Amino acid sequence: MPENHNLLINENSPYLLQHALNPVEWRPWGEDAFAKAKAENKPVFLSIGYSTCHWCHVMAHESFENPETAQALNDGFISIKVDREERPDIDSVYMSVCQAMTGAGGWPLSIFMTPEKLPFFAGTYFPPVARYNMPAFNTILSEISDMWKNNRSRIDASAKEIAAHLRTRVSGDSKTSIATPGAETLKRAFLYFNSEYDKRFGGFRESGPKFPTPHNLTFLLRHWKKTGDPAALNMAVNTLDRINRGGIHDHVGGGFHRYSTDREWFVPHFEKMLYDQALLARAFLEAYQATLKREFADAARDIFDYILRDMTSPEGGFYSAEDADSEGAEGKFYVWTKTELNSLLGNHAALFADFYGVVPNGNFEDSANILHVSQPLDDFAKSRDYDIDKLASILAEGRAKLFVARNRRQRPHLDDKIIASWNGLMISSFAFGARVLGEARYAQAAGKAADFVLTNMRANGRIFRRRRAGDTAVNGFLDDYAFLALALLDLYEATFDPLRIQQANDIADSMIAKFHDPKSGGFFFSSIDNETLISEIKEAYDGAEPSGNSIAALALLKLAKFTENIKYEHLADGVFSAFAAQIEKYPPAFTQMLNALDFAIGPSAEIVVSGDPENPETKEFLKSANSAFLPNAVLAFAPASAAKNPETSYIPIAASKKTDGGKSAAFVCSNRSCKPPAYDIAAFNKILATL
Numbered sequence: 001m002p003e004n005h006n007l008l009i010n011e012n013s014p015y016l017l018q019h020a021l022n023p024v025e026w027r028p029w030g031e032d033a034f035a036k037a038k039a040e041n042k043p044v045f046l047s048i049g050y051s052t053c054h055w056c057h058v059m060a061h062e063s064f065e066n067p068e069t070a071q072a073l074n075d076g077f078i079s080i081k082v083d084r085e086e087r088p089d090i091d092s093v094y095m096s097v098c099q100a101m102t103g104a105g106g107w108p109l110s111i112f113m114t115p116e117k118l119p120f121f122a123g124t125y126f127p128p129v130a131r132y133n134m135p136a137f138n139t140i141l142s143e144i145s146d147m148w149k150n151n152r153s154r155i156d157a158s159a160k161e162i163a164a165h166l167r168t169r170v171s172g173d174s175k176t177s178i179a180t181p182g183a184e185t186l187k188r189a190f191l192y193f194n195s196e197y198d199k200r201f202g203g204f205r206e207s208g209p210k211f212p213t214p215h216n217l218t219f220l221l222r223h224w225k226k227t228g229d230p231a232a233l234n235m236a237v238n239t240l241d242r243i244n245r246g247g248i249h250d251h252v253g254g255g256f257h258r259y260s261t262d263r264e265w266f267v268p269h270f271e272k273m274l275y276d277q278a279l280l281a282r283a284f285l286e287a288y289q290a291t292l293k294r295e296f297a298d299a300a301r302d303i304f305d306y307i308l309r310d311m312t313s314p315e316g317g318f319y320s321a322e323d324a325d326s327e328g329a330e331g332k333f334y335v336w337t338k339t340e341l342n343s344l345l346g347n348h349a350a351l352f353a354d355f356y357g358v359v360p361n362g363n364f365e366d367s368a369n370i371l372h373v374s375q376p377l378d379d380f381a382k383s384r385d386y387d388i389d390k391l392a393s394i395l396a397e398g399r400a401k402l403f404v405a406r407n408r409r410q411r412p413h414l415d416d417k418i419i420a421s422w423n424g425l426m427i428s429s430f431a432f433g434a435r436v437l438g439e440a441r442y443a444q445a446a447g448k449a450a451d452f453v454l455t456n457m458r459a460n461g462r463i464f465r466r467r468r469a470g471d472t473a474v475n476g477f478l479d480d481y482a483f484l485a486l487a488l489l490d491l492y493e494a495t496f497d498p499l500r501i502q503q504a505n506d507i508a509d510s511m512i513a514k515f516h517d518p519k520s521g522g523f524f525f526s527s528i529d530n531e532t533l534i535s536e537i538k539e540a541y542d543g544a545e546p547s548g549n550s551i552a553a554l555a556l557l558k559l560a561k562f563t564e565n566i567k568y569e570h571l572a573d574g575v576f577s578a579f580a581a582q583i584e585k586y587p588p589a590f591t592q593m594l595n596a597l598d599f600a601i602g603p604s605a606e607i608v609v610s611g612d613p614e615n616p617e618t619k620e621f622l623k624s625a626n627s628a629f630l631p632n633a634v635l636a637f638a639p640a641s642a643a644k645n646p647e648t649s650y651i652p653i654a655a656s657k658k659t660d661g662g663k664s665a666a667f668v669c670s671n672r673s674c675k676p677p678a679y680d681i682a683a684f685n686k687i688l689a690t691l
Helices: 014-018 031-040 054-064 067-076 088-102 137-150 152-167 183-196 214-227 230-245 274-291 294-310 338-356 377-383 388-406 420-437 440-456 478-495 498-515 548-563 566-578 580-585 587-601 616-627 646-650 681-688
Strands: 044-049 078-083 109-113 119-123 462-468 471-475 605-611 633-639 665-670
Touching: 014 078, 031 044, 031 078, 044 088, 054 067, 054 137, 067 137, 088 109, 088 119, 088 152, 119 137, 119 152, 137 152, 183 214, 183 230, 183 587, 214 230, 214 274, 214 587, 230 274, 230 294, 274 294, 274 420, 294 420, 294 440, 338 388, 377 388, 420 440, 420 462, 420 478, 420 616, 440 478, 440 498, 462 478, 462 498, 478 498, 478 548, 478 633, 498 548, 548 566, 548 587, 548 633, 566 580, 566 587, 580 587, 605 616, 616 633, 616 665, 616 681, 665 681
Parallel strands: 044 078, 605 633
Antiparallel strands: 044 109, 109 119, 462 471, 605 665
């Protein structure tokens, strides 16, 4: 163990370990740290971030590695580090403080508070010297230390006022006279996106930064499915096309960067997050179902290949993120000079450079180029009179050569912790990809990850949030339970293993027991097993990640279909009611919740295919069901021996579906009425076209 270290050296979070050798006497969050602050009568400096956060690295290098700044912190404060990805509850509470006090938020999050955990000053990144209207960090430390010593009563009064405000502001925890949102709410959200749509570059603002926010796009696809409005389809498809062709896409190694700093999806913030890959893969797959555009299927495959190659542990769990920085510079791993391309690609360098926008002086900085595609492949081939198949082959060969060369560079830091909720999102997408693309290996990856989480991150009905290096820690939060429950339902639809329904049922029941708010409906973010903070958290906002309440509602609605247990539907209705006031105030902030609401409003459908799974006719039925864009349908399978199979008790909608002699058939129920069984594929496809 290094000699010059602080108490973070004993932690397992990659983010905390990044700061273990700082001269700052960091401590992990815990009662020992707050007891020390109280005993020494010092304020607490709480710093929250994550291991792949670029500006967290900047502040660390500028301030936390600086001996003078470290001395000021050590003399006047008790300093605590928190990994927001391990403790999203702490992050959520204190981020709301920062947003309320400053009107903005982000990471690194910097909070000053009393030993009683009551905040009195907040901000994000602070520079070492004053610039851009930001005060110097050392100046802030000096002023707060002086006020703590000489005007403590003012600090205590401010802290108590902020805490009181927090306790009366639990999201969704208020009874209102507003009715449960309905179809008109969905329309209002669509009208917002229609008014904000960037017709030239896609997305919903005409300046940077732009975030993909895939649930906005899946919402638009559902609106198109329900209303037939071509504008909704056009917005989703064009935005996904621009994202796919932009610099936000890693065209060499696969996957997508965090967000675009500009309007054109060109210059990314280069970190890669697991949840972004999962959510974008789902959006691309749904867009492929809706349009049959090959590029969208390829984009999903590209994500899956990247995850399986670079972001999957040997045991099957999915890692959290890759950093934006390498060799001390953001994006250095990902960019190319024209000279490098000429050296690596020879005769095809000019064509490759033309297609991917590489220019001699660079399109980024220091003669470096970000690869991006200004024209779709078909258009490019036509404009230059190239055979499209030959062009695709040359480009693929070029990307492969660049990939080999890039792997000789220093890779960005990999955050190799495994987060239960993010694994749930990725399991869902792999399972859905197996269905849509007909790739069994994706279902195998999803199943292996699910088994890893259920075996290593679940005990006695409790899910743990994080596992790393054999260590499991932190009681799970709402999103860990909700995302896993939905993932297991998605995995059932890909494999038809009845055990997955039972597992989803068990997790949903644990979620209800631990998180449900019986007074106002919906679910708290923290459970009865979690640490009590200065404020409860109950949220539905669908930001970079969908909220736990949004996914919980959808999981419960789907579980109600599979199990025919109406209690789950009632609990989902309670989620919509609990957040009705917030949703009605600004529907576009809740698009994943609106996806669940769309499922609830219906019409939704239950599809059961019956027969011998090896029968070609049965396979055709399943292929048709998986190919169609049916976001509000659940799919079950009843093998020919279903009536004699006790496992079908987990999935009542399949238990009674069988045909004479095991003949292949499809049973479809929609809007609480069932159609006659379809015994041939033409009849089945005709029914699917009506859903």
